[in-house]
Amino acid sequence: NAAAAAAARPVVLWMRDPEAAAAMARTRENERHLPGVTLQPGVRPTADVADLAESEAVLVVTPAQTLRGVLTALAPRLRPDAALILCAKGIERGTDAFLTDVAAEVAPGASVAVLSGPSFAADVARGLPTAVTLASRDGALAAALAAALSGPTFRVYHGSDPRGVEIGGAAKNVLAIACGAAIGRGLGESARAALVARSFAELMRFARAWDARPETLMGLSGLGDLVLSAASAQSRNFAFGERLGRGASLAEASGGKLAEGALTAQGLVALARRRGVEMPVAEAVAGLLSGTLGLDAAIADLLGRPLRAEI
Template sequence: MAKIGVLGAGGFGIALSVMCNKMGHRVTMWSAFPAEITAIIRDGQNLQLLPKVKIPKEIGLTTEIADVQGSDLIILAVPSFAIRETARKLAPYVSQGALVSTVAKGLEAKSYKRLSQVIAEELPGCQTVVISGPSHAEEVARGVPTTVVAAAQNRAAAEAVQDLLMNPTLRIYVNDDVAGVEYGGALKNVIALAAGVCDGLKLGDNSKAALMTRGITEIARLGVAMGASFETFGGLSGVGDLIVTCTSMHSRNRRAGIFIGQGNTARQALEKVGMTVEGYLATKTAYELSREVGVEMPIVEECYQVLYQDKSPKKAISDLMGRPRRHESESIWLQSK
Protein backbone atom coordinates (compact mmCIF):
# COMPACT_ATOMS: atom_id res chain seq x y z
CA MET A 1 0.00 0.00 0.00
CA ALA A 2 1.33 3.42 -1.00
CA LYS A 3 0.38 7.02 -0.38
CA ILE A 4 -0.88 8.63 -3.59
CA GLY A 5 -1.55 12.34 -4.05
CA VAL A 6 -3.79 13.36 -6.96
CA LEU A 7 -3.84 17.03 -7.93
CA GLY A 8 -7.06 17.81 -9.75
CA ALA A 9 -10.61 16.68 -9.00
CA GLY A 10 -11.79 16.61 -12.61
CA GLY A 11 -12.69 13.51 -14.58
CA PHE A 12 -9.29 11.86 -14.81
CA GLY A 13 -8.24 12.91 -11.33
CA ILE A 14 -11.33 11.22 -9.92
CA ALA A 15 -10.91 8.14 -12.11
CA LEU A 16 -7.33 7.63 -10.93
CA SER A 17 -8.24 8.31 -7.32
CA VAL A 18 -11.05 5.74 -7.40
CA MET A 19 -8.78 3.20 -9.13
CA CYS A 20 -5.95 3.70 -6.64
CA ASN A 21 -8.38 3.39 -3.74
CA LYS A 22 -9.59 0.05 -5.10
CA MET A 23 -5.96 -1.08 -5.21
CA GLY A 24 -5.63 -0.38 -1.50
CA HIS A 25 -3.56 2.78 -1.77
CA ARG A 26 -4.14 5.72 0.58
CA VAL A 27 -5.36 8.51 -1.69
CA THR A 28 -5.57 12.25 -1.16
CA MET A 29 -7.27 14.27 -3.92
CA TRP A 30 -6.71 18.02 -4.09
CA SER A 31 -8.65 20.72 -5.90
CA ALA A 32 -7.82 24.40 -6.22
CA PHE A 33 -11.54 25.16 -6.02
CA PRO A 34 -13.26 24.95 -2.61
CA ALA A 35 -16.69 24.86 -4.25
CA GLU A 36 -15.68 21.75 -6.19
CA ILE A 37 -14.61 19.90 -3.04
CA THR A 38 -17.77 21.04 -1.22
CA ALA A 39 -19.96 19.72 -4.04
CA ILE A 40 -18.12 16.38 -4.13
CA ILE A 41 -18.52 15.96 -0.36
CA ARG A 42 -22.23 16.81 -0.68
CA ASP A 43 -22.98 14.65 -3.73
CA GLY A 44 -20.40 11.89 -3.34
CA GLN A 45 -19.38 12.48 -6.97
CA ASN A 46 -18.51 15.21 -9.45
CA LEU A 47 -21.86 15.66 -11.15
CA GLN A 48 -20.48 17.94 -13.85
CA LEU A 49 -17.27 16.20 -14.89
CA LEU A 50 -17.76 12.52 -13.99
CA PRO A 51 -21.35 11.78 -12.97
CA LYS A 52 -22.39 8.35 -11.65
CA VAL A 53 -18.88 7.59 -10.41
CA LYS A 54 -19.08 7.39 -6.63
CA ILE A 55 -16.07 8.67 -4.72
CA PRO A 56 -15.33 6.45 -1.70
CA LYS A 57 -15.19 8.21 1.65
CA GLU A 58 -11.75 6.72 2.25
CA ILE A 59 -10.35 9.17 -0.33
CA GLY A 60 -9.15 12.32 1.38
CA LEU A 61 -10.50 15.51 -0.18
CA THR A 62 -8.63 18.76 0.32
CA THR A 63 -7.97 22.27 -0.95
CA GLU A 64 -4.63 22.37 0.88
CA ILE A 65 -1.92 21.22 -1.50
CA ALA A 66 0.40 20.65 1.47
CA ASP A 67 -1.73 17.60 2.34
CA VAL A 68 -0.06 15.56 -0.42
CA GLN A 69 3.35 16.05 1.16
CA GLY A 70 5.16 12.76 1.74
CA SER A 71 3.27 10.91 -1.01
CA ASP A 72 5.02 8.01 -2.73
CA LEU A 73 3.59 9.31 -6.01
CA ILE A 74 2.00 12.65 -6.87
CA ILE A 75 -0.12 12.74 -10.03
CA LEU A 76 -0.85 16.05 -11.77
CA ALA A 77 -4.32 15.63 -13.27
CA VAL A 78 -5.07 19.26 -14.10
CA PRO A 79 -5.53 20.73 -17.61
CA SER A 80 -2.36 21.48 -19.56
CA PHE A 81 -2.68 25.25 -19.07
CA ALA A 82 -2.67 24.78 -15.29
CA ILE A 83 0.40 22.54 -15.07
CA ARG A 84 2.97 25.25 -14.38
CA GLU A 85 0.87 27.02 -11.76
CA THR A 86 0.04 23.74 -10.02
CA ALA A 87 3.65 22.54 -10.03
CA ARG A 88 4.72 25.89 -8.61
CA LYS A 89 2.23 25.55 -5.77
CA LEU A 90 3.44 22.02 -5.12
CA ALA A 91 7.14 22.91 -5.04
CA PRO A 92 7.45 23.69 -1.30
CA TYR A 93 6.00 20.30 -0.38
CA VAL A 94 8.07 17.85 -2.43
CA SER A 95 11.50 16.54 -1.56
CA GLN A 96 14.50 15.86 -3.77
CA GLY A 97 13.91 12.79 -5.92
CA ALA A 98 10.13 12.77 -5.38
CA LEU A 99 8.13 10.79 -7.94
CA VAL A 100 5.78 13.07 -9.88
CA SER A 101 3.69 12.16 -12.90
CA THR A 102 1.37 14.02 -15.24
CA VAL A 103 -1.63 12.78 -17.21
CA ALA A 104 -2.28 16.13 -18.91
CA LYS A 105 -1.87 16.25 -22.69
CA GLY A 106 -0.76 19.50 -24.25
CA LEU A 107 2.05 21.95 -24.91
CA GLU A 108 2.60 25.18 -23.01
CA ALA A 109 1.36 28.18 -24.95
CA LYS A 110 3.98 30.64 -26.24
CA SER A 111 6.98 28.67 -24.92
CA TYR A 112 5.88 25.49 -26.82
CA LYS A 113 7.45 23.43 -24.04
CA ARG A 114 6.35 19.91 -23.28
CA LEU A 115 4.63 19.52 -19.93
CA SER A 116 7.39 17.37 -18.48
CA GLN A 117 9.79 20.22 -19.27
CA VAL A 118 7.50 22.67 -17.48
CA ILE A 119 7.34 20.40 -14.43
CA ALA A 120 11.12 19.98 -14.43
CA GLU A 121 11.55 23.75 -14.34
CA GLU A 122 9.17 24.16 -11.40
CA LEU A 123 10.17 20.97 -9.54
CA PRO A 124 13.91 20.55 -10.16
CA GLY A 125 15.25 17.35 -8.68
CA CYS A 126 11.96 15.48 -8.93
CA GLN A 127 11.55 12.38 -11.10
CA THR A 128 8.94 13.23 -13.73
CA VAL A 129 6.93 10.49 -15.46
CA VAL A 130 4.45 11.09 -18.28
CA ILE A 131 1.38 8.83 -18.38
CA SER A 132 -0.39 8.78 -21.74
CA GLY A 133 -2.43 6.58 -24.05
CA PRO A 134 -6.04 5.74 -24.98
CA SER A 135 -7.68 6.24 -21.59
CA HIS A 136 -11.01 7.99 -21.21
CA ALA A 137 -11.71 8.81 -17.57
CA GLU A 138 -15.24 7.44 -17.85
CA GLU A 139 -13.89 3.98 -18.67
CA VAL A 140 -10.91 3.97 -16.31
CA ALA A 141 -13.27 4.78 -13.43
CA ARG A 142 -15.54 1.85 -14.37
CA GLY A 143 -12.66 -0.61 -14.56
CA VAL A 144 -12.79 -1.06 -18.34
CA PRO A 145 -9.54 -2.75 -19.49
CA THR A 146 -7.18 0.06 -20.46
CA THR A 147 -3.55 0.19 -21.58
CA VAL A 148 -1.26 3.22 -21.31
CA VAL A 149 2.42 4.20 -21.39
CA ALA A 150 4.60 5.57 -18.59
CA ALA A 151 7.52 7.50 -20.07
CA ALA A 152 10.53 8.98 -18.32
CA GLN A 153 14.14 9.81 -19.00
CA ASN A 154 14.98 7.64 -16.00
CA ARG A 155 13.52 4.21 -16.78
CA ALA A 156 13.54 3.28 -13.09
CA ALA A 157 11.09 6.11 -12.41
CA ALA A 158 8.74 4.88 -15.15
CA GLU A 159 8.98 1.36 -13.75
CA ALA A 160 8.15 2.68 -10.27
CA VAL A 161 4.93 4.19 -11.63
CA GLN A 162 4.25 0.95 -13.48
CA ASP A 163 4.61 -1.01 -10.23
CA LEU A 164 2.41 1.40 -8.25
CA LEU A 165 -0.49 1.74 -10.70
CA MET A 166 -0.63 -1.41 -12.84
CA ASN A 167 -3.58 -3.63 -11.94
CA PRO A 168 -6.00 -6.11 -13.58
CA THR A 169 -7.82 -3.29 -15.43
CA LEU A 170 -4.88 -1.00 -16.20
CA ARG A 171 -1.87 -2.34 -18.08
CA ILE A 172 1.15 -0.03 -18.25
CA TYR A 173 4.10 -0.21 -20.62
CA VAL A 174 7.24 1.85 -20.06
CA ASN A 175 8.79 4.01 -22.75
CA ASP A 176 12.06 5.97 -22.89
CA ASP A 177 10.87 8.42 -25.59
CA VAL A 178 9.30 11.12 -23.43
CA ALA A 179 9.15 13.62 -26.29
CA GLY A 180 7.33 11.22 -28.61
CA VAL A 181 4.82 10.25 -25.95
CA GLU A 182 4.06 13.89 -25.16
CA TYR A 183 3.81 15.13 -28.75
CA GLY A 184 1.52 12.22 -29.61
CA GLY A 185 -0.77 12.94 -26.67
CA ALA A 186 -0.91 16.67 -27.27
CA LEU A 187 -1.28 16.81 -31.04
CA LYS A 188 -3.86 14.04 -31.46
CA ASN A 189 -6.34 16.44 -29.85
CA VAL A 190 -6.08 18.67 -32.92
CA ILE A 191 -6.88 15.77 -35.24
CA ALA A 192 -9.71 14.61 -32.96
CA LEU A 193 -11.33 18.03 -33.21
CA ALA A 194 -11.04 17.84 -36.99
CA ALA A 195 -12.54 14.34 -36.91
CA GLY A 196 -15.51 15.78 -35.07
CA VAL A 197 -15.92 18.37 -37.82
CA CYS A 198 -16.04 15.50 -40.35
CA ASP A 199 -18.76 13.83 -38.29
CA GLY A 200 -20.70 17.09 -37.95
CA LEU A 201 -20.60 17.45 -41.73
CA LYS A 202 -21.62 13.78 -42.13
CA LEU A 203 -18.74 13.14 -44.52
CA GLY A 204 -18.53 9.41 -43.91
CA ASP A 205 -15.94 6.78 -43.09
CA ASN A 206 -13.58 7.38 -46.01
CA SER A 207 -12.97 11.00 -45.04
CA LYS A 208 -12.44 10.26 -41.38
CA ALA A 209 -10.05 7.39 -42.05
CA ALA A 210 -8.01 9.61 -44.37
CA LEU A 211 -7.94 12.40 -41.81
CA MET A 212 -6.73 10.11 -39.02
CA THR A 213 -4.07 8.49 -41.19
CA ARG A 214 -2.67 11.71 -42.59
CA GLY A 215 -3.09 13.29 -39.17
CA ILE A 216 -0.76 10.84 -37.43
CA THR A 217 1.72 11.44 -40.27
CA GLU A 218 1.74 15.16 -39.50
CA ILE A 219 2.06 14.52 -35.77
CA ALA A 220 5.03 12.23 -36.32
CA ARG A 221 6.62 14.70 -38.75
CA LEU A 222 6.65 17.46 -36.14
CA GLY A 223 7.58 15.08 -33.33
CA VAL A 224 10.60 13.71 -35.18
CA ALA A 225 11.72 17.25 -36.02
CA MET A 226 11.60 17.98 -32.29
CA GLY A 227 13.74 14.97 -31.40
CA ALA A 228 11.17 12.20 -30.91
CA SER A 229 11.38 8.66 -32.28
CA PHE A 230 9.17 7.87 -35.28
CA GLU A 231 8.35 4.46 -33.80
CA THR A 232 6.57 6.00 -30.80
CA PHE A 233 3.79 7.44 -32.97
CA GLY A 234 2.75 3.95 -34.01
CA GLY A 235 2.18 3.02 -30.36
CA LEU A 236 -0.33 3.64 -27.60
CA SER A 237 0.46 7.32 -27.11
CA GLY A 238 0.33 7.95 -30.85
CA VAL A 239 -2.09 6.05 -33.07
CA GLY A 240 -3.73 4.38 -30.04
CA ASP A 241 -4.72 7.66 -28.42
CA LEU A 242 -5.62 9.11 -31.80
CA ILE A 243 -8.11 6.33 -32.53
CA VAL A 244 -9.94 6.55 -29.22
CA THR A 245 -10.13 10.36 -29.26
CA CYS A 246 -11.32 10.58 -32.86
CA THR A 247 -14.05 7.96 -32.49
CA SER A 248 -15.55 8.32 -29.01
CA MET A 249 -18.30 10.62 -27.74
CA HIS A 250 -16.36 10.73 -24.46
CA SER A 251 -13.94 13.01 -26.33
CA ARG A 252 -14.58 16.70 -25.71
CA ASN A 253 -12.42 17.48 -28.75
CA ARG A 254 -14.58 15.37 -31.04
CA ARG A 255 -17.80 16.79 -29.56
CA ALA A 256 -16.58 20.36 -30.11
CA GLY A 257 -15.69 19.48 -33.69
CA ILE A 258 -19.13 18.02 -34.30
CA PHE A 259 -20.74 21.31 -33.24
CA ILE A 260 -18.44 23.22 -35.60
CA GLY A 261 -19.28 20.86 -38.45
CA GLN A 262 -22.95 21.49 -37.75
CA GLY A 263 -22.49 25.21 -38.31
CA ASN A 264 -21.48 26.62 -34.93
CA THR A 265 -18.52 28.94 -34.52
CA ALA A 266 -15.54 27.70 -32.53
CA ARG A 267 -16.57 29.89 -29.58
CA GLN A 268 -20.12 28.55 -29.67
CA ALA A 269 -18.82 24.98 -29.81
CA LEU A 270 -16.61 25.52 -26.76
CA GLU A 271 -19.54 26.96 -24.85
CA LYS A 272 -21.72 23.98 -25.75
CA VAL A 273 -19.11 21.48 -24.57
CA GLY A 274 -18.74 23.55 -21.41
CA MET A 275 -15.40 22.06 -20.36
CA THR A 276 -11.75 22.37 -21.34
CA VAL A 277 -11.22 21.40 -24.99
CA GLU A 278 -7.48 20.75 -25.20
CA GLY A 279 -7.53 20.51 -29.00
CA TYR A 280 -8.56 24.14 -29.33
CA LEU A 281 -5.53 25.30 -27.36
CA ALA A 282 -3.21 22.73 -28.97
CA THR A 283 -4.15 23.82 -32.49
CA LYS A 284 -2.77 27.31 -32.02
CA THR A 285 0.37 26.06 -30.30
CA ALA A 286 1.02 23.36 -32.92
CA TYR A 287 0.44 25.81 -35.77
CA GLU A 288 2.86 28.34 -34.33
CA LEU A 289 5.49 25.73 -33.47
CA SER A 290 5.32 24.09 -36.90
CA ARG A 291 5.90 27.44 -38.59
CA GLU A 292 8.76 28.27 -36.24
CA VAL A 293 10.62 25.02 -36.96
CA GLY A 294 9.65 24.85 -40.65
CA VAL A 295 7.55 21.66 -40.58
CA GLU A 296 4.66 21.38 -43.02
CA MET A 297 1.35 20.46 -41.28
CA PRO A 298 -1.51 21.16 -43.70
CA ILE A 299 -4.27 19.65 -41.53
CA VAL A 300 -3.13 21.63 -38.49
CA GLU A 301 -2.95 24.79 -40.61
CA GLU A 302 -6.50 24.33 -41.89
CA CYS A 303 -7.73 23.61 -38.34
CA TYR A 304 -6.10 26.81 -37.17
CA GLN A 305 -7.84 28.82 -39.87
CA VAL A 306 -11.22 27.26 -39.03
CA LEU A 307 -10.86 27.78 -35.28
CA TYR A 308 -9.12 31.15 -35.16
CA GLN A 309 -9.84 32.82 -38.51
CA ASP A 310 -13.46 31.71 -39.10
CA LYS A 311 -12.67 29.78 -42.27
CA SER A 312 -15.47 27.57 -43.52
CA PRO A 313 -14.84 23.87 -42.72
CA LYS A 314 -16.03 22.94 -46.21
CA LYS A 315 -13.51 25.35 -47.76
CA ALA A 316 -10.77 23.92 -45.52
CA ILE A 317 -11.56 20.41 -46.73
CA SER A 318 -11.63 21.57 -50.35
CA ASP A 319 -8.22 23.20 -49.95
CA LEU A 320 -6.77 20.03 -48.37
CA MET A 321 -8.09 17.88 -51.19
CA GLY A 322 -6.72 20.30 -53.80
CA ARG A 323 -3.14 20.34 -52.54
CA PRO A 324 -0.35 19.50 -55.05
CA ARG A 325 0.21 15.79 -55.65
CA ARG A 326 3.00 14.05 -53.80
CA HIS A 327 4.40 10.65 -52.79
CA GLU A 328 2.93 9.00 -49.67
CA SER A 329 6.37 8.03 -48.36
CA GLU A 330 7.70 10.70 -46.05
CA SER A 331 11.32 9.92 -46.90
CA ILE A 332 10.77 10.19 -50.67
CA TRP A 333 8.72 13.37 -50.32
CA LEU A 334 11.23 15.06 -48.01
CA GLN A 335 14.08 14.20 -50.37
CA SER A 336 12.22 15.78 -53.28
CA LYS A 337 11.59 19.09 -51.51
Protein backbone atom coordinates (compact mmCIF):
# COMPACT_ATOMS: atom_id res chain seq x y z
CA ASN A 1 0.00 0.00 0.00
CA ALA A 2 2.85 2.41 0.89
CA ALA A 3 4.59 1.63 -2.41
CA ALA A 4 1.43 2.22 -4.38
CA ALA A 5 0.68 5.42 -2.48
CA ALA A 6 4.21 6.71 -3.00
CA ALA A 7 3.84 7.40 -6.70
CA ALA A 8 0.46 6.08 -7.80
CA ARG A 9 2.54 3.13 -8.99
CA PRO A 10 0.95 -0.17 -10.04
CA VAL A 11 1.70 -2.87 -7.45
CA VAL A 12 1.01 -6.58 -7.84
CA LEU A 13 0.13 -8.12 -4.46
CA TRP A 14 0.90 -11.81 -4.89
CA MET A 15 -0.33 -14.34 -2.33
CA ARG A 16 -0.48 -18.10 -2.37
CA ASP A 17 -4.21 -18.52 -1.69
CA PRO A 18 -6.44 -17.86 -4.76
CA GLU A 19 -9.56 -17.49 -2.61
CA ALA A 20 -7.90 -14.88 -0.41
CA ALA A 21 -6.67 -13.02 -3.52
CA ALA A 22 -10.14 -13.02 -5.06
CA ALA A 23 -11.71 -11.83 -1.80
CA MET A 24 -9.16 -9.04 -1.47
CA ALA A 25 -9.67 -7.96 -5.09
CA ARG A 26 -13.41 -7.79 -4.40
CA THR A 27 -13.43 -6.10 -0.98
CA ARG A 28 -10.21 -4.05 -1.47
CA GLU A 29 -9.32 -4.96 2.11
CA ASN A 30 -7.14 -7.50 3.95
CA GLU A 31 -9.84 -8.40 6.45
CA ARG A 32 -7.67 -10.89 8.36
CA HIS A 33 -4.46 -8.93 8.88
CA LEU A 34 -5.34 -5.27 8.26
CA PRO A 35 -9.08 -4.77 8.77
CA GLY A 36 -10.30 -1.25 8.08
CA VAL A 37 -7.47 -0.35 5.68
CA THR A 38 -8.54 0.17 2.06
CA LEU A 39 -6.08 -0.97 -0.60
CA GLN A 40 -4.68 1.81 -2.77
CA PRO A 41 -6.22 1.87 -6.27
CA GLY A 42 -2.89 0.76 -7.82
CA VAL A 43 -2.71 -2.50 -5.81
CA ARG A 44 -3.78 -5.63 -7.70
CA PRO A 45 -4.18 -8.80 -5.58
CA THR A 46 -3.43 -12.06 -7.39
CA ALA A 47 -2.44 -15.65 -6.69
CA ASP A 48 -0.82 -16.10 -10.11
CA VAL A 49 2.99 -15.89 -9.95
CA ALA A 50 3.03 -15.05 -13.67
CA ASP A 51 1.61 -11.63 -12.74
CA LEU A 52 5.00 -10.78 -11.18
CA ALA A 53 6.85 -11.34 -14.45
CA GLU A 54 7.19 -7.64 -15.30
CA SER A 55 7.93 -6.36 -11.78
CA GLU A 56 11.06 -4.22 -11.49
CA ALA A 57 11.29 -4.79 -7.74
CA VAL A 58 9.77 -7.45 -5.49
CA LEU A 59 9.21 -6.93 -1.77
CA VAL A 60 9.35 -10.37 -0.12
CA VAL A 61 7.23 -10.14 3.03
CA THR A 62 6.55 -13.69 4.14
CA PRO A 63 7.93 -15.02 7.48
CA ALA A 64 11.71 -15.56 7.62
CA GLN A 65 11.45 -19.33 7.77
CA THR A 66 9.51 -19.42 4.49
CA LEU A 67 11.96 -17.24 2.53
CA ARG A 68 13.89 -20.11 0.95
CA GLY A 69 10.73 -21.86 -0.26
CA VAL A 70 9.04 -18.69 -1.48
CA LEU A 71 12.12 -17.44 -3.37
CA THR A 72 12.74 -20.87 -4.86
CA ALA A 73 9.24 -20.73 -6.32
CA LEU A 74 9.27 -17.07 -7.36
CA ALA A 75 12.80 -16.36 -8.58
CA PRO A 76 12.64 -18.32 -11.87
CA ARG A 77 9.43 -16.46 -12.76
CA LEU A 78 10.84 -12.95 -12.23
CA ARG A 79 12.76 -10.62 -14.54
CA PRO A 80 16.47 -11.45 -14.21
CA ASP A 81 17.14 -7.81 -13.27
CA ALA A 82 14.32 -7.58 -10.72
CA ALA A 83 15.52 -6.29 -7.34
CA LEU A 84 14.63 -8.55 -4.41
CA ILE A 85 13.83 -6.51 -1.30
CA LEU A 86 13.87 -8.77 1.76
CA CYS A 87 11.47 -7.58 4.47
CA ALA A 88 11.44 -10.58 6.81
CA LYS A 89 13.36 -10.40 10.09
CA GLY A 90 15.11 -13.56 11.14
CA ILE A 91 17.84 -16.17 10.76
CA GLU A 92 17.06 -19.42 8.96
CA ARG A 93 16.53 -22.39 11.27
CA GLY A 94 18.66 -25.44 10.61
CA THR A 95 21.29 -23.57 8.57
CA ASP A 96 21.71 -20.50 10.83
CA ALA A 97 21.95 -18.53 7.58
CA PHE A 98 21.36 -14.79 7.26
CA LEU A 99 18.46 -14.13 4.89
CA THR A 100 20.63 -12.28 2.36
CA ASP A 101 22.74 -15.45 2.14
CA VAL A 102 19.62 -17.57 1.60
CA ALA A 103 18.60 -15.20 -1.22
CA ALA A 104 22.08 -15.29 -2.78
CA GLU A 105 21.97 -19.09 -2.74
CA VAL A 106 18.46 -19.44 -4.17
CA ALA A 107 18.61 -16.53 -6.63
CA PRO A 108 22.28 -16.17 -7.56
CA GLY A 109 23.01 -12.99 -9.48
CA ALA A 110 19.88 -11.19 -8.27
CA SER A 111 20.18 -7.69 -6.82
CA VAL A 112 19.29 -8.10 -3.16
CA ALA A 113 18.29 -5.37 -0.71
CA VAL A 114 17.04 -5.44 2.88
CA LEU A 115 14.20 -3.24 4.17
CA SER A 116 13.89 -3.03 7.93
CA GLY A 117 13.25 -0.62 10.76
CA PRO A 118 10.71 0.34 13.40
CA SER A 119 7.40 -0.09 11.61
CA PHE A 120 4.25 -1.87 12.65
CA ALA A 121 2.38 -2.86 9.48
CA ALA A 122 -0.83 -1.40 10.90
CA ASP A 123 0.86 1.99 11.38
CA VAL A 124 2.35 2.04 7.86
CA ALA A 125 -0.93 0.95 6.29
CA ARG A 126 -2.86 3.67 8.12
CA GLY A 127 -0.43 6.32 6.91
CA LEU A 128 1.05 7.09 10.33
CA PRO A 129 4.60 8.54 10.17
CA THR A 130 7.21 5.78 9.83
CA ALA A 131 10.94 5.77 8.98
CA VAL A 132 12.86 2.67 7.90
CA THR A 133 16.16 1.72 6.26
CA LEU A 134 16.73 0.08 2.89
CA ALA A 135 20.24 -1.22 2.25
CA SER A 136 21.98 -2.99 -0.56
CA ARG A 137 25.64 -3.57 -1.31
CA ASP A 138 24.85 -1.55 -4.42
CA GLY A 139 24.40 1.83 -2.76
CA ALA A 140 22.99 3.46 -5.91
CA LEU A 141 20.31 0.77 -6.16
CA ALA A 142 19.43 1.26 -2.48
CA ALA A 143 19.05 5.00 -3.03
CA ALA A 144 16.84 4.48 -6.09
CA LEU A 145 14.62 1.93 -4.31
CA ALA A 146 14.37 4.11 -1.20
CA ALA A 147 13.26 7.07 -3.32
CA ALA A 148 10.73 4.92 -5.17
CA LEU A 149 9.17 3.56 -1.96
CA SER A 150 9.15 6.77 0.10
CA GLY A 151 5.96 8.75 0.48
CA PRO A 152 4.63 11.67 2.53
CA THR A 153 4.50 9.63 5.75
CA PHE A 154 6.79 6.68 4.89
CA ARG A 155 10.43 7.79 4.94
CA VAL A 156 12.92 5.29 3.59
CA TYR A 157 16.57 6.03 4.37
CA HIS A 158 19.14 4.19 2.28
CA GLY A 159 22.44 2.51 3.04
CA SER A 160 25.02 0.05 1.76
CA ASP A 161 25.28 -2.28 4.78
CA PRO A 162 22.57 -4.91 4.27
CA ARG A 163 24.27 -7.24 6.77
CA GLY A 164 23.98 -4.61 9.50
CA VAL A 165 20.33 -3.97 8.66
CA GLU A 166 19.38 -7.64 8.68
CA ILE A 167 21.24 -8.26 11.94
CA GLY A 168 19.26 -5.47 13.62
CA GLY A 169 15.91 -6.83 12.44
CA ALA A 170 16.65 -10.45 13.33
CA ALA A 171 18.23 -9.81 16.73
CA LYS A 172 15.79 -7.20 18.03
CA ASN A 173 13.00 -9.78 17.97
CA VAL A 174 14.97 -12.09 20.28
CA LEU A 175 15.90 -9.24 22.61
CA ALA A 176 12.30 -7.93 22.67
CA ILE A 177 11.21 -11.30 24.04
CA ALA A 178 13.57 -10.75 27.00
CA CYS A 179 12.09 -7.29 27.64
CA GLY A 180 8.57 -8.71 27.45
CA ALA A 181 9.44 -11.49 29.88
CA ALA A 182 10.90 -8.97 32.34
CA ILE A 183 7.75 -6.84 32.23
CA GLY A 184 5.48 -9.89 32.42
CA ARG A 185 7.37 -11.12 35.48
CA GLY A 186 6.86 -7.73 37.14
CA LEU A 187 10.50 -6.62 37.16
CA GLY A 188 9.57 -3.01 36.37
CA GLU A 189 10.52 -0.23 34.01
CA SER A 190 14.08 0.23 35.32
CA ALA A 191 14.79 -3.40 34.47
CA ARG A 192 13.34 -2.88 30.99
CA ALA A 193 15.61 0.12 30.36
CA ALA A 194 18.63 -1.83 31.59
CA LEU A 195 17.74 -4.72 29.31
CA VAL A 196 17.34 -2.42 26.29
CA ALA A 197 20.75 -0.86 26.89
CA ARG A 198 22.54 -4.16 27.53
CA SER A 199 20.71 -5.73 24.54
CA PHE A 200 21.98 -2.89 22.39
CA ALA A 201 25.53 -3.61 23.60
CA GLU A 202 25.01 -7.23 22.47
CA LEU A 203 23.76 -6.04 19.08
CA MET A 204 26.86 -3.88 18.60
CA ARG A 205 29.24 -6.70 19.56
CA PHE A 206 27.47 -9.16 17.27
CA ALA A 207 27.49 -6.71 14.37
CA ARG A 208 31.22 -6.04 14.69
CA ALA A 209 31.96 -9.76 14.75
CA TRP A 210 29.76 -10.46 11.72
CA ASP A 211 31.25 -7.80 9.45
CA ALA A 212 28.53 -5.19 9.80
CA ARG A 213 29.07 -1.51 10.50
CA PRO A 214 28.31 -0.62 14.13
CA GLU A 215 26.85 2.73 13.03
CA THR A 216 24.15 0.84 11.08
CA LEU A 217 23.03 -0.67 14.40
CA MET A 218 22.83 2.83 15.88
CA GLY A 219 20.17 3.74 13.33
CA LEU A 220 16.56 2.92 12.59
CA SER A 221 17.05 -0.76 11.83
CA GLY A 222 19.03 -1.41 15.03
CA LEU A 223 18.39 0.84 17.99
CA GLY A 224 15.18 2.21 16.45
CA ASP A 225 13.56 -1.19 16.03
CA LEU A 226 14.88 -2.50 19.36
CA VAL A 227 13.31 0.44 21.19
CA LEU A 228 9.97 0.00 19.38
CA SER A 229 9.76 -3.74 19.97
CA ALA A 230 10.98 -3.61 23.57
CA ALA A 231 8.60 -0.83 24.54
CA SER A 232 5.33 -1.77 22.90
CA ALA A 233 2.81 -4.49 23.69
CA GLN A 234 1.82 -4.10 20.01
CA SER A 235 5.01 -6.04 19.22
CA ARG A 236 4.23 -9.74 18.86
CA ASN A 237 7.71 -10.59 20.14
CA PHE A 238 7.32 -8.41 23.22
CA ALA A 239 3.82 -9.81 23.80
CA PHE A 240 5.17 -13.37 23.46
CA GLY A 241 7.80 -12.65 26.12
CA GLU A 242 5.28 -10.90 28.35
CA ARG A 243 3.03 -13.95 28.34
CA LEU A 244 6.00 -16.18 29.16
CA GLY A 245 6.82 -13.83 32.01
CA ARG A 246 3.30 -14.20 33.35
CA GLY A 247 3.71 -17.97 33.39
CA ALA A 248 2.21 -19.04 30.04
CA SER A 249 3.58 -22.16 28.41
CA LEU A 250 5.60 -21.81 25.20
CA ALA A 251 2.62 -23.09 23.24
CA GLU A 252 0.26 -20.53 24.78
CA ALA A 253 2.68 -17.60 24.58
CA SER A 254 2.48 -16.93 20.84
CA GLY A 255 -1.27 -16.30 21.00
CA GLY A 256 -1.43 -17.84 17.52
CA LYS A 257 0.64 -15.00 16.08
CA LEU A 258 4.05 -14.96 14.45
CA ALA A 259 6.86 -14.28 16.98
CA GLU A 260 9.95 -14.36 14.75
CA GLY A 261 12.34 -14.09 17.71
CA ALA A 262 11.21 -17.46 19.05
CA LEU A 263 12.33 -19.05 15.76
CA THR A 264 15.57 -17.06 15.51
CA ALA A 265 16.93 -17.20 19.09
CA GLN A 266 18.86 -20.46 18.68
CA GLY A 267 20.37 -19.34 15.36
CA LEU A 268 21.41 -16.00 16.82
CA VAL A 269 23.26 -17.56 19.77
CA ALA A 270 24.81 -20.20 17.50
CA LEU A 271 26.23 -17.45 15.27
CA ALA A 272 27.38 -15.47 18.32
CA ARG A 273 29.20 -18.49 19.77
CA ARG A 274 30.81 -19.24 16.41
CA ARG A 275 32.57 -15.85 16.53
CA GLY A 276 33.08 -15.70 20.29
CA VAL A 277 30.51 -12.95 20.92
CA GLU A 278 29.09 -12.72 24.45
CA MET A 279 25.29 -12.34 24.31
CA PRO A 280 23.92 -13.15 27.77
CA VAL A 281 20.45 -11.69 27.12
CA ALA A 282 20.04 -13.60 23.86
CA GLU A 283 21.44 -16.73 25.55
CA ALA A 284 18.83 -16.37 28.31
CA VAL A 285 16.03 -16.18 25.74
CA ALA A 286 17.40 -19.19 23.85
CA GLY A 287 17.62 -21.14 27.13
CA LEU A 288 14.04 -20.25 28.07
CA LEU A 289 12.77 -21.31 24.66
CA SER A 290 14.66 -24.59 24.58
CA GLY A 291 13.47 -25.42 28.08
CA THR A 292 16.99 -25.64 29.51
CA LEU A 293 16.46 -22.58 31.71
CA GLY A 294 13.53 -21.40 33.82
CA LEU A 295 12.62 -17.72 33.95
CA ASP A 296 13.73 -17.15 37.53
CA ALA A 297 17.04 -18.94 36.88
CA ALA A 298 17.56 -16.80 33.76
CA ILE A 299 16.97 -13.63 35.77
CA ALA A 300 19.31 -14.82 38.53
CA ASP A 301 21.99 -15.66 35.93
CA LEU A 302 21.80 -12.19 34.36
CA LEU A 303 21.87 -10.41 37.71
CA GLY A 304 24.66 -12.64 39.03
CA ARG A 305 27.12 -12.07 36.19
CA PRO A 306 30.47 -10.70 37.34
CA LEU A 307 30.58 -6.91 37.40
CA ARG A 308 32.67 -5.47 34.60
CA ALA A 309 33.51 -2.22 32.89
CA GLU A 310 30.46 -1.04 30.96
CA ILE A 311 32.35 -0.26 27.75
